Amino acid sequence: SQQGEEDPQALSIQEGENATMNCSYKTSINNLQWYRQNSGRGLVHLILIRSNEREKHSGRLRVTLDTSKKSSSLLITASRAADTASYFCATPPLIQGAQKLVFGQGTRLTINP
Amino acid sequence: DAGITQSPRHKVTETGTPVTLRCHQTENHRYMYWYRQDPGHGLRLIHYSYGVKDTDKGEVSDGYSVSRSKTEDFLLTLESATSSQTSVYFCAISDMGGDTEAFFGQGTRLTVV
Incomplete structure (x- = not known):
């Protein structure tokens, strides 16, 4: 089974609205990307948050990480068609020296004009 | 864009034939990864390399082998292609494994008929 899972699998919103996606993982990590x-x-890489960080911002992106719940969220504000x-x-598993870069199934985001 | 090139970009092959996909980088990154992407499964790690001649298995390594004889090239071989190996294959590189961002190639669409 995969280390990380995104939720929801698909999300459709209107342009200008905020989009939130979640990621849950199973084993300890030292960062989440x-x-x-x-x-x-x-x-394309967007943002990396380390296990000792709780929140990180990059432009219209805001990422949170809760290691106690083994979950992260990605918020995109003021969404655009692009x-x-x-x-x-x-979620690189720490137990394997964080060498493996393991992905979930993804969230498909559609921004409607 | 990071210097990473996959070849070929598209290939159609017959069941039972050997196939080799090539990933070439000009970034001198230590880590290289091969993934396959299928609908409903996201990206699944096939094999990865953490140095010349150093490789390890990923989640879905059965039916695949890899070789890395020099830093810049990581080859993925399907010894005897099967229809279940029809997929889009992505190569990625990273300077410090899962501890830093990865850069992806454009992908190779492989069809096994």
């Missing part, structure tokens, strides 16, 4: 994938393309993509969390 979020990536975006536009249709037919490779993944935010339409799939979003993945990556």
Whole structure:
């Protein structure tokens, strides 16, 4: 089974609204990463949050991490049509020396004009 | 864009034939990864490398082998392709494994008929 799981699997909102995606994981990590994938393309790194951080911001992105609940959330504020993509969390398992970069199934976000 | 190139970008092959996919990087990153992406499964790790001649298995390694004889190249081989290996394959590189961001190639679409 996969280390990380995103929720929801699909999300459709109106342009200008905020989008929230969640990631839960199973084993201890020292960081959690979020990536975006536009249709037919490779993944692009968005943000990395370390296990000793609770919140991190980058532009319109806000990421939170709760290690006690083994969960993270990605908030995209003031969504735009260009935010339409799939979003993945990556959770390198600490037990394996954080060498493996393991992804969940992703959340497919659609921004409606 | 990070210097990472996958070849070929598209390939159609017959069941039972060997297939080799190539990932080439110009970033001198230590870690290289091979993933497959299928609908409903997200990205699943096949194999990864943490140095020249140093490789390890991922979640779905059966039917695949890898080799890394030099820093810049990571080869994925399907010894005898099966229809279940029809997928989109992505290569990724990272300087410090799961501890830093990864950069992805454009993907190889493989169809086994």
